[in-house]
Amino acid sequence: MTAKPVPRPNADTAPYWEACNEERLLYQKCGACGHNQFYPRSICAKCGGGELAWTEAAPTGAVHSFTVVERAPSEAFKPDIPYVLALVDMADGYRMMMNVVDCDPAAVEIGMAVRIVFENRHGQKLPQATPA
Amino acid sequence: MADNAIITGVHNTKVGKVPGSSAMSLHAEAALGAIADAGLALGDIDGVICAYILTENYPMLSSAFCEYLGIEPNFNAGLNGGGATGAMMVMQAASLVETGQCRHVLCVAGDSRVSGMTRDQAVAVLADFGHPQFEVPYGISIPAAYALVARRYMHETGATLEHLAALAVTHRAHAAMHPDAHMQDPITMDDVAAARTIASPLRLLDCCLISDGGAAYVVSAPDAARDTARHPVRVLGAGQGHTHEHISQAPSLTDFGCKNAAARAFAKAGVTPSDIDVAEIYDSFTITLLVELESIGFFATGEAGPAALAGELTHGGRLPCNTHGGLLSFGHSGAAGGMFHIVEAVRQLRHEAADRQVPDAELCFAHGDGGILSAHCSLVLGRG
Numbered sequence: 001m002t003a004k005p006v007p008r009p010n011a012d013t014a015p016y017w018e019a020c021n022e023e024r025l026l027y028q029k030c031g032a033c034g035h036n037q038f039y040p041r042s043i044c045a046k047c048g049g050g051e052l053a054w055t056e057a058a059p060t061g062a063v064h065s066f067t068v069v070e071r072a073p074s075e076a077f078k079p080d081i082p083y084v085l086a087l088v089d090m091a092d093g094y095r096m097m098m099n100v101v102d103c104d105p106a107a108v109e110i111g112m113a114v115r116i117v118f119e120n121r122h123g124q125k126l127p128q129a130t131p132a
Numbered sequence: 133m134a135d136n137a138i139i140t141g142v143h144n145t146k147v148g149k150v151p152g153s154s155a156m157s158l159h160a161e162a163a164l165g166a167i168a169d170a171g172l173a174l175g176d177i178d179g180v181i182c183a184y185i186l187t188e189n190y191p192m193l194s195s196a197f198c199e200y201l202g203i204e205p206n207f208n209a210g211l212n213g214g215g216a217t218g219a220m221m222v223m224q225a226a227s228l229v230e231t232g233q234c235r236h237v238l239c240v241a242g243d244s245r246v247s248g249m250t251r252d253q254a255v256a257v258l259a260d261f262g263h264p265q266f267e268v269p270y271g272i273s274i275p276a277a278y279a280l281v282a283r284r285y286m287h288e289t290g291a292t293l294e295h296l297a298a299l300a301v302t303h304r305a306h307a308a309m310h311p312d313a314h315m316q317d318p319i320t321m322d323d324v325a326a327a328r329t330i331a332s333p334l335r336l337l338d339c340c341l342i343s344d345g346g347a348a349y350v351v352s353a354p355d356a357a358r359d360t361a362r363h364p365v366r367v368l369g370a371g372q373g374h375t376h377e378h379i380s381q382a383p384s385l386t387d388f389g390c391k392n393a394a395a396r397a398f399a400k401a402g403v404t405p406s407d408i409d410v411a412e413i414y415d416s417f418t419i420t421l422l423v424e425l426e427s428i429g430f431f432a433t434g435e436a437g438p439a440a441l442a443g444e445l446t447h448g449g450r451l452p453c454n455t456h457g458g459l460l461s462f463g464h465s466g467a468a469g470g471m472f473h474i475v476e477a478v479r480q481l482r483h484e485a486a487d488r489q490v491p492d493a494e495l496c497f498a499h500g501d502g503g504i505l506s507a508h509c510s511l512v513l514g515r516g
Contacts, residue, residue: 007265017265039266039381065281065287065385068332069271073259074252077271085331087380097267112285124506126269127147 001058002075006124011038015054019027023118026111027058028052038094052124058091061118084108088129098129107131137226138237138357139348140350141170142276142475147463148314155426156241157202158346162468163201166348168372172236172363177350179207179234181225181444183241183467186257187248197240197343199420207234209378214502215414215459216372217241218347218470222372223350225419234358241467242346254342257375261380261503265303275339277379277504279331282419284385286333289331289426293333295437297324300337300460302446303415307457311490314343314463338418343463347471349478363482368403371396372509379504387427390501393508394428397497401512405429408512409493410480411451412473414501415458424499427454428510447490455480470500474511475488481515 009017016039028037030042030044031051041051066086072078084100086108100108101117114129143165152293157181162198166172180203182194190196194210205230213220221239228234245254262272285291301321302305307313327336348361357364373389373396374381398404403429413428415421429449442466444450456462456476459469477496479485498511 004271005264005269007269014263018384039263065280065284065332066285067276068277068329069273069276070256070328070332071273071275071330073271073273073276074256080271083271085272087269087280087385094400097263097270097273099270099273110283121269 002074002076004113004121006122007126008059012042015038017124020118020127023125025116026054027057027092027125029055036093038096061088061114063100063108063112063114064089064095065110066108067116068125080114086129088114096127098127099131101128102130133232133287134352135230136368138354138364138366138479139222139363139513140352140354140357140360140364141166142349142478143169143171143345143347144312144472144475144491145501147241147312147343147465150344151247152246153244153247153344155187156197158244158344159197159240161200162242162346162348163238163240166350168360170350170352172350174203176236177203177238178205179225179228179237181221181237181239182210183221184210184212186466187244207237211332213507214508215245215470216500216502216507216509217415217467218474219498219500219511220372220475222349222351222511222512223366223372223509225401226367226370228277229356231352232353235353238349238353240346240348241471243466243468244344245342245465246344251426253344263380267378267380273331273371275334276331278417278419279334280379281385281423281505282333283421285419288386289434291422291434293325294296295440296320296322296338298437298440299418299421300324302440303454303458303460305446306455306488307461310456310462313457313461314341315461334419340416340459340464340469341461345463345465345466345468347468347475349474350470365478365481366514366516367511368514369397369399369401369512370510371400374507377503377506382504384446388505389425389508390424390499390505391427391512393510394499395455397510403495403512405497408451408495408497409457410477410490410496411453412455412477412496412498413453414470414473414499416458416464418460420501420505423505424501428499447457452490455485455490473500474498478511
C-alpha cells in the first residue's frame with residue numbers, strides 16, 4: 001500500500017514547512033502592500049513586491065466550506081474514509097485547505113471555529129484543523 | 133460578421149468503453165472524421181492544435197499526433213486549460229485563421245480513460261490536479277474539490293440536492309436521444325437521491341462519467357470555408373476568464389471566472405444571454421453547471437435549480453442545455469469531453485441534431501471550464 005503524500009518543500013516553502021516541524025504556523029506578510037499571503041511565494045500575488053516577511057499566524061480559524069469524502073483519491077486515504085476536507089478561513093485573513101480531525105464528520109458545519117494541531121506525516125508535520 | 137472564423141467540420145468518436153482504442157487512435161479517428169465532415173482532404177489542414185492526455189506520456193503531444201497521422205502542418209501547438217481547452221482551441225484557431233496565418237486549423241483531442249487505465253488510476257491521476265504541497269497531502273479529489281463549492285453555494289443561495297438531481301436526470305434524458313452517448317438508460321430523481329455519496333453533498337450521479345472517446349473540429353478562414361461541405365457555423369464571440377488554479381486559492385466559492393469569460397464573448401458577438409437559443413455548458417458535476425448558469429447570467433442567483441426542476445433546461449424550455457447529455461451522461465474523455473459540447477453546438481446550429489434538434493436554433497452559447505472552476509472560455513456561435 002502506498003503511503004499518504006508528504007509535502008516536498010521547495011525554495012519558496014521550506015521556511016513554512018520547517019516551522020511546521022516546530023509546531024509553529026507561518027504566513028507571509030507583504031512589506032509593500034500589507035497583504036497576508038498563503039501559500040508562500042517568492043513575490044506578493046497582490047502587488048508583485050518582494051518584501052515578504054515570515055509572520056507567526058494566529059492558529060485559529062473558521063470553516064468556510066467542507067465535504068465528507070467517501071471515495072478516496074488513492075489507496076493511502078482509504079482507511080480514513082469518511083474524512084473531512086475543509087477550507088478554513090484563518091484569523092489572519094487567508095484561507096487554507098486542511099482536514100478537520102478528531103471530530104465526528106457529522107458535527108462539522110460551515111462557520112465552525114477550529115484551531116490548528118499538527119499531524120506527523122512520516123517526519124514532516126502538517127497543520128490540521130480540529131474543533132476549537 | 134463576414135470576417136468571422138467558421139467551424140467547418142466536427143466529429144465525435146464512439147464514447148464509453150471503446151474496445152481496441154488508444155489515445156492516439158481516438159485522435160486519428162476524430163481528426164479524419166472532422167476533416168471528412170468538412171469535405172476537406174488531410175492535405176488542406178495547415179494548422180493543428182492538440183490538448184493533453186493522461187493515459188500515455190507525450191510531453192509534446194501535438195507533435196506526436198502529427199507524426200502519428202503523418203502530416204507536416206505550418207502551425208502546431210498544444211493547449212492545456214483543462215476542461216476549458218475545447219473552447220480555447222476554437223478561440224485560438226479562430227485567431228489563426230482570422231489573421232491569415234492558417235486556412236484550416238484542426239483541433240483534436242481524445243483519451244482512452246476506460247480502456248487505457250483503471251478507474252482507481254483515473255481518480256488518482258486526476259487528484260494530482262490539487263496543489264502538490266497544500267492540497268494533495270490532505271486527500272483532495274476532484275469530486276471533493278467541487279463538493280467544497282457545492283456546500284458553500286448551497287449554503288449561500290438555497291440551492292438544494294433536488295435541484296442538482298434535476299440536472300442529472302435532464303442530462304440522462306438528453307443522452308438517450310444521442311446514439312453515441314455513453315449512458316442512455318433513463319434515471320429518476322430517486323435514483324440520484326439513492327446513489328452513494330462520493331464527497332458530500334455530491335452523489336455518484338452528480339459526477340461526470342469517465343469515458344474513452346475523441347472529438348475534433350476544423351476551424352476555417354471565412355474565404356476558405358467556401359470550399360467546404362456543410363452549413364457554416366460562425367465564431368461570433370469568444371472570451372476567457374481566469375481567477376485561480378487551486379480551489380483553496382479561489383477568490384470566491386460562489387463567483388467564478390465564467391462571468392467575465394461570458395461577458396467578453398457576449399460583448400464581442402453583440403448579443404445577450406436572452407438571445408441564445410441553445411446552450412452547451414461544461415458540466416463536470418451537477419454543481420458546475422448550476423453555478424455557471426447563474427454566474428453567466430442565464431438565471432438569477434438561486435433560480436437555475438428551480439428552472440431545472442421545472443423543465444426549463446430541456447426541449448421546449450427557456451434554455452435547452454447540453455442537448456447531447458453533457459459530461460454527466462454523454463461522456464467525459466478528458467479534453468475531448470469539453471469538445472463534445474462544441475460538436476453538439478455545431479450540429480444544433482446546422483440543424484443536424486435529429487431528434488435532439490432545438491427548432492430554428494440560430495445562436496448557441498458554449499462554455500468550458502478547467503480545473504476547479506479555474507480556467508474559463510466562452511463562445512458565442514451562430515448559424516451562418
